[in-house]
Amino acid sequence: MxxxxxxxxxxxxxxxxxxxxxxxxxxxxxxxxxxxxxxxxxxxxxxxxxxxxxxxxxxxxxxxxxxxxxxxxxxxxxxxxxxxxxxxxxxxxxxxxxxxxxxxxxxxxxxxxxxxxxxxxxxxxxxxxxxxxxxxxxxxxxxxxxxxxxxxxxxxxxxxxxxxxxxxxxxxxxxxxxxxxxxxxDYPGFVANRILMPMINEAIYTHYEGVAGVEEIDTIMKLGMAHPMGPLTLADFIGLDVCLAILNVLYEGFGNPKYAPCPLLVNMVTAGHLGRKTGKGFYDYSK
Missing domain, CATH: 3.40.50.720 (NAD(P)-binding Rossmann-like Domain)
Structure with a gap:
């Protein structure tokens, strides 16, 4: 075949x-x-x-x-x-x-x-x-x-x-x-992103609400959960615009507010800070 x-x-x-x-x-x-x-x-x-x-x-x-x-x-x-x-x-x-x-x-x-x-x-x-x-x-x-x-x-x-x-x-x-x-x-987000994106979104909310800084959140998830990279580093790597697009698909597909993208993510994408590909996201890659 x-x-x-x-x-x-x-x-x-x-x-x-x-x-x-x-x-x-x-x-x-x-x-x-x-x-x-x-x-x-x-x-x-x-x-x-x-x-x-x-x-x-x-x-x-x-x-x-x-x-x-x-x-x-x-x-x-x-x-x-x-x-x-x-x-x-x-x-x-x-x-x-x-x-x-x-x-x-x-x-x-x-x-x-x-x-x-x-x-x-x-x-x-x-x-x-x-x-x-x-x-x-x-x-x-x-x-x-x-x-x-x-x-x-x-x-x-x-x-x-x-x-x-x-x-x-x-x-x-x-x-x-x-x-x-x-x-x-075939359901919104399939498996990988239905599980991954709410986690990334929650990490963004955790930073947005002042619970911890970007590096602190990533360090806790890397050392505490054995993730190879923290969720905010991963979001920058994927592209914040892509993360937002997927969250919108989940939110619209299920009609469930738990998938609503964090306002901080929306603002960052609107400002053009999309992560690695633009040189700035949750981290600064310009150097």
Whole structure:
């Protein structure tokens, strides 16, 4: 089964998209990496090469394997052409529902009728995404974790109409990538973010209400709960705008005030302090 999916397309050359493309290419898949911005594609290829150099230094990759993987990456700005002959398309665009729906309409119109269409969304309903296509049974979630080349989990989200055949194919492909796929049903936040985001939100509330400072909160969670990084450091790493978007999906999806985003988070995102990617969030990364 795997051999029939060796030609894939990844849409979106940002942090998640380039990581997903990296893993596919390194595992032997030929990847059309698609983005509307040539500059984003150039940056993605440079990032992938840099991350592969890190793997080489750690002994996990050779120069020869790096060259072979990079040769399997084909950057493109034409979405229709990029998906026209692919049996698997993985969308990894910004976590914006309107954007994703528009992209899936375009993919559905251009990809082969038997192609599987997957979204790397971290919270948006797969059933809602599938509804704008003519193949809802072939739409599924492949939620990779950041950083993709390192993190083992792929949360496989089953839409209301996703078939067992499509589920099994995606589980097998994920294992072929060296990942550990775990199925989940399509409800707001799925599993990972339904549990993680309220914890991050509560950490923000704890700081907002003056219970403790940023470093104190992170230190308590690292040393007391054995977390590899504190929740506020993690929020900066994920992107505060992404955290806010996911919390809004949870809040709107369940209608439960326990998911309401902290006003401090809303203000920080409004001010453009989004974490690592902007140089400032709960911590200052400008230096």
């Amino acid at each position: 795997i051999d029939s999916f060796k030609e894939v397309a990844v849409i979106g050359a940002g942090t998640m998209g380039n990581g997903i493309a990296h893993v596919f290419a390194q595992t032997g898949y030929h990847v059309n990496l698609i983005d509307i911005s040539q500059d984003a594609l150039d940056k993605a290829l440079a990032t992938i090469a840099k991350n592969m150099d890190r793997q080489i230094k750690k002994g996990g990759l050779t120069e020869e394997k790096k060259a072979e993987a990079l040769a399997r990456l084909n950057p493109m700005t034409d979405l229709a052409a990029g998906v026209s002959d692919r049996k698997l398309v993985v969308e990894a665009a910004t976590e914006n529902v309107d954007l994703k729906l528009k992209i899936f309409e375009q993919i559905d119109a251009a990809a082969p009728a038997d192609a599987i269409l997957a979204s790397n969304t971290s919270s948006i309903s797969i059933t809602k995404i599938a509804a704008v296509t003519n193949r809802p049974e072939k739409v599924i979630g492949m939620h990779f974790m950041n950083p993709v080349p390192i993190m083992k989990l792929v949360e496989v989200i089953l839409g209301y109409d996703t078939t067992d055949e499509v589920r099994d194919a995606v589980l097998e492909i994920s294992k072929d990538l060296g990942k550990v796929p775990v199925p989940a049903n």
